[in-house]
Amino acid sequence: MSAYLIFGLLLALMLTGMPISIALGLTVLTFLFTMTQEPVATVALKLFTGIEKFEIMAIPFFILAGGFLTHGGVARRMIRFATSMVGHWHGGLGLAAVLACALFAAVSGSSPATVVAIGSIMLPAMVKQGFPARFGAGVITTSGALGVLIPPSIVMLMYAISTNTSVGALFMAGVIPGLVLAALLGLTTWYRARKFAYPRLPRASWSERGRALRQSAWGLALVFVVIGGIYAGIFTATEAAAMSAVYAFFVAVYVYKDLKLRQVPKILLEAANLSAMLLYIITNAVLFSYLMTSENIPQAMAQWMLDQGLGPIAFLLVVNVLLLLAGNVMEPSSIVLIMAPILFPVAMQLGIDPIHFGILITVNMEIGMCHPPVGLNLYVASGIAKMGITELTIAVWPWLLTMLMFLLLVTYWPPLSLWLPRTLGMIP
Numbered sequence: 001m002s003a004y005l006i007f008g009l010l011l012a013l014m015l016t017g018m019p020i021s022i023a024l025g026l027t028v029l030t031f032l033f034t035m036t037q038e039p040v041a042t043v044a045l046k047l048f049t050g051i052e053k054f055e056i057m058a059i060p061f062f063i064l065a066g067g068f069l070t071h072g073g074v075a076r077r078m079i080r081f082a083t084s085m086v087g088h089w090h091g092g093l094g095l096a097a098v099l100a101c102a103l104f105a106a107v108s109g110s111s112p113a114t115v116v117a118i119g120s121i122m123l124p125a126m127v128k129q130g131f132p133a134r135f136g137a138g139v140i141t142t143s144g145a146l147g148v149l150i151p152p153s154i155v156m157l158m159y160a161i162s163t164n165t166s167v168g169a170l171f172m173a174g175v176i177p178g179l180v181l182a183a184l185l186g187l188t189t190w191y192r193a194r195k196f197a198y199p200r201l202p203r204a205s206w207s208e209r210g211r212a213l214r215q216s217a218w219g220l221a222l223v224f225v226v227i228g229g230i231y232a233g234i235f236t237a238t239e240a241a242a243m244s245a246v247y248a249f250f251v252a253v254y255v256y257k258d259l260k261l262r263q264v265p266k267i268l269l270e271a272a273n274l275s276a277m278l279l280y281i282i283t284n285a286v287l288f289s290y291l292m293t294s295e296n297i298p299q300a301m302a303q304w305m306l307d308q309g310l311g312p313i314a315f316l317l318v319v320n321v322l323l324l325l326a327g328n329v330m331e332p333s334s335i336v337l338i339m340a341p342i343l344f345p346v347a348m349q350l351g352i353d354p355i356h357f358g359i360l361i362t363v364n365m366e367i368g369m370c371h372p373p374v375g376l377n378l379y380v381a382s383g384i385a386k387m388g389i390t391e392l393t394i395a396v397w398p399w400l401l402t403m404l405m406f407l408l409l410v411t412y413w414p415p416l417s418l419w420l421p422r423t424l425g426m427i428p
Contacts, residue, residue: 002295006031020334021277024284028291036294043287056161056282060275061241062152065222066108067267068248073258074219075117078103081212086186087201091193093129094139095186097122101143102182105150107222107248111369115144115380123384130199134395135192137385141370141377141392142399143185148332148366150178152226152241154278155332155365159358161282162289162340166355167237168230172421173355174362175227180416181363181406188402218251231424278333285337292341302346312350316411319343320364327368331376335368336361355427359417363410367403370396 006027013023032043069075082099089095100118108114119140126136148155151171160167192198204212225247226240235243252259259267305315322343326335340361347357369377372393382392410416421427 002031002035003297003300005035006291006295006297020330021281021284024281024288024334024338028284028287031291043290056157056279058152058157058167058238058241059154059278060271061238061245062154062157063110063274063278064268064271065241065244065248066110066113067271068245068252068259069104069108069219069222070113070117071252071259071263071267073252073256074107074216074248075100075104076121077212077216077256078219079118079121081209081216083201084204084209084212088203089190090200091131091135091189091198092201093122093126093131094135094189094193094198097126097136097139098143098182098186098189101140102146102150102178103216103220105144105147105178107219107226107244108147110154111145111147111366112376112380114147115140115377116384119144119381119384123381129201133385133387134391135198137381137387137392138395138397138399139185139189140384141381141396142403143182144377144381145366145369145403146178146182146185148369149174149181149359149362151175152237152244153362155336155362156358157237158282158333158336159340159361162285162337163344163354163358165358166426169355169421169426170358171227171230171237172424172426173359173417176420177359177363177406177410177416180409181366181403184402184406185399188399192398218255222247222251231426281333282337285334288338289341297342301342302349305346306349310350312352313412315346315350316352316360319347319360320407320411323361323364324367327364327371327375332365332368335365353414353418353427355421356414356417360407360411363403363407367400367407370400370403 009030010023010027013026014020079096079100082103083093083096086092086095086099097118100122101114104117105111105114108117123136123140127133147153151174153171153174156170156174157167159165160170222244226244229235229240229243230237249264253261253264310318323335323339326339344354344357348354369375372378372389378389378392378396381387382389385392387395418427
C-alpha cells in the first residue's frame with residue numbers, strides 16, 4: 001500500500017508541472033510526516049550522510065572542465081582534425097561530426113555541451129556545403145549523446161553514487177561500447193550519405209592531417225589524463241575530475257589562448273549553477289531512496305519480480321522498456337537516482353553484473369536524450385538548427401533506430417561492457 005501512495009503522490013506532483021527534484025522532496029516529506037513516526041533529526045542526518053560521498057565532488061569538477069573546453073577552442077581544433085581524417089568519405093562532414101562528437105565527449109563528459117560545441121560549428125558548415133538541414137541535425141543530435149556513454153560521464157557517476165559501484169570500472173566499461181556506438185552512428189551516416197549522394201570533401205594530405213593532430217593534441221591528451229590516471233592508480237575518479245578542470249583551464253587560457261581570464265568568472269558561475277541543480281536533485285533523490293528502503297519497497301518489488309518467474313533475459317527487457325518510457329517524462333539524472341536503487345537489488349539477485357547493468361542504464365539514458373518530449377539534445381539542437389521539435393524528431397529516426405539496435409547488443413552481450421575492465425583487473 002505504501003508503494004502506491006508514494007508513487008501516486010509523486011506522479012500527481014509531476015503532473016502539475018512541478019520540477020522532478022521538488023516533487024521528490026515534497027513526496028518524501030509529506031509521507032514521512034503524515035504516514036510515519038520518523039523523527040525529523042533522523043531525516044536531517046540521512047540527508048547529510050547521503051550527500052557526503054567523496055565521489056559526488058567529481059560532478060562539479062567535470063562540469064567545470066566541460067565549460068572550459070566548450071569556450072576554449074578545443075572543439076574547433078577537434079573538428080579540424082576529424083574533418084582531415086574522414087572528410088573525403090561519403091558524407092564527409094557528417095562523418096567528421098560523428099568523430100568530433102566522440103572526441104569531444106571523451107573530454108567533456110556532457111551530452112548537451114557536445115551538441116553545442118560541435119553543432120554550432122558543424123551544422124552551418126554542413127548546410128553551406130549542400131547537406132539537408134535535417135541530415136545535419138540528426139547526426140549532431142544523436143552523436144552528441146555519446147557524451148553520456150564515453151567516459152568521463154556524469155550519468156555513470158550518478159549510477160555509481162546510487163549503487164556504490166566503482167566509478168573507475170564503470171568508466172573503463174564505457175570505452176568499448178562508446179567506440180562501437182560511434183562506429184555504428186558513423187556507418188548510418190555514411191550509408192545515408194552514399195544513398196542520397198551527399199557531398200564529399202577533397203582528401204586531406206598527410207601533412208595537413210599531422211598539422212591538425214598537433215593542433216588538437218592538447219585537448220585529446222585530457223583523455224589520457226583522466227582514464228590513464230585512474231587506471232594507473234595515480235588518482236581516484238574524483239581527483240581525476242579535479243585534474244581535468246585544472247588541465248582544461250590551463251589549455252584554454254594559456255596554450256590555445258582562446259579563453260580570456262575575464263571570461264573565467266562567467267564559466268565558473270555557469271558551472272556552479274549547473275552543479276547546484278544536480279546536487280539538489282541528488283539530495284532529494286537520496287531522501288526518496290531512504291524512504292523507499294525504510295518502507296522495504298525495493299525488496300518487495302524484487303521478490304515480486306522473482307515470484308513472477310522473470311529470469312535475467314526477461315528482466316533486462318522489462319528494465320529497458322521501463323527506462324525508455326521514463327525517458328519520455330524525466331531527464332537522465334533523475335531517472336538514474338530514482339530507478340537504480342529500485343532495480344539494482346533485483347539485478348543482483350538475478351546474478352547480473354553491476355557494471356554491465358550500469359552500462360545498460362547509461363545507454364538507455366543516452367537514447368532518452370534524443371527522443372521527445374523531454375530529450376534535452378533535441379531542444380539544444382533545435383535552437384542551433386532553427387528547427388521545430390517535430391521536424392527534428394523525424395530527422396533523428398535513422399540514427400535513433402541504430403541506437404536502439406545497439407541497446408539490444410549491450411543488453412544481451414555483457415562481454416562488450418565487461419571485457420576491458422576485467423582484462424585490466426578492475427573487476428573479477
